[in-house]
Amino acid sequence: MNKESNEDILVSNVDDGVLTITLNRPKAYNALRNNALQEIVNELEKVENDNNIKVVIITGGKKVFAAGADIKEMAQLNVVGLLNDIRPVFWRKIAAFPKPIIAVVNGFALGAGCELMMHCDIVIVGDNAQIGQPEINLGIMPGLGGTQRLLRTVGKSMAMQMVLSGEFINAEQAKNFGLVSEVTLPELSYSRALTLAKVIAQKSPIAVRIAKESLLNAYETTLEAGLASERKAFTLLAATEDRAEGIAAFMEKRKPVFQGQ
Numbered sequence: 001m002n003k004e005s006n007e008d009i010l011v012s013n014v015d016d017g018v019l020t021i022t023l024n025r026p027k028a029y030n031a032l033r034n035n036a037l038q039e040i041v042n043e044l045e046k047v048e049n050d051n052n053i054k055v056v057i058i059t060g061g062k063k064v065f066a067a068g069a070d071i072k073e074m075a076q077l078n079v080v081g082l083l084n085d086i087r088p089v090f091w092r093k094i095a096a097f098p099k100p101i102i103a104v105v106n107g108f109a110l111g112a113g114c115e116l117m118m119h120c121d122i123v124i125v126g127d128n129a130q131i132g133q134p135e136i137n138l139g140i141m142p143g144l145g146g147t148q149r150l151l152r153t154v155g156k157s158m159a160m161q162m163v164l165s166g167e168f169i170n171a172e173q174a175k176n177f178g179l180v181s182e183v184t185l186p187e188l189s190y191s192r193a194l195t196l197a198k199v200i201a202q203k204s205p206i207a208v209r210i211a212k213e214s215l216l217n218a219y220e221t222t223l224e225a226g227l228a229s230e231r232k233a234f235t236l237l238a239a240t241e242d243r244a245e246g247i248a249a250f251m252e253k254r255k256p257v258f259q260g261q
């Protein structure tokens, strides 16, 4: 399925272990048609086992992240079309990507755009961000985590308000509700995310991967089971050379050099 060139995204990996995917269909406000999702998934699959890529950034540029699923494309699908839709396959692949993904969100992150943002592990937004699940205005509802991930993050009242009214929230509200971790000026959001990505890229890739898995597991499990599996993961890391290196570097008062082993 891999194509030679992308139509809906730009990809760059010039920076120290960080791959950047930029949604690039500005005329349609980066609406996430199937092709865009396919291209994102192709890129993630290419770097999943590439040790040189430690962190992925997904952004839409300075003006808009993504205004949702492509409504024109979605309009073509009846109930049978939706039952056979490939989109959930793409979304599961994004959700299962084992390395950290940072979303840089400026402007609109709506519908599937908000859901893509919520698939990412860390979200940095520009103060121009407008975030929402406006599917209700189309006589439908979110279908890619916009009720489930949203409620688990912002709580019942705000999730109900956003999904039932379709109203957008701004960057400050999103931060207050824990949907995003930092708000910057729009022109600084990418560089802030890149700095953060480079910090993470210096860490032990195995520890990062297992910590991400453990954090995401908190969505799925009870506290008791989550604590038990966290402890197993913590113990497992004692078998890595990176752990020995990290502790030795601390003792020797030097910077650790992690090899991912």
Ligand code: CAA
Pocket (backbone or CB within 6 Å): 027, 028, 029, 031, 067, 068, 069, 070, 071, 072, 108, 110, 111, 112, 113, 115, 134, 135, 137, 138, 141, 142, 143, 144, 146
């Ligand atoms: N799908 C397809 N095209 C879209 C789009 C979308 N989701 N959002 C915007 N566009 C297109 C518009 O059709 C328009 O293209 P044309 O110039 O060719 O007509 C262009 O982008 C610019 O849009 P507007 O002229 O509407 O720009 P605006 O600044 O007046 O409004 C907006 C911006 C508020 C984002 C408005 O475009 C809008 O409401 N978009 C739809 C948002 C939405 O409903 N998203 C949810 C989609 S459903 C979904 O995502 C389902 C799911 O989770 C499973």
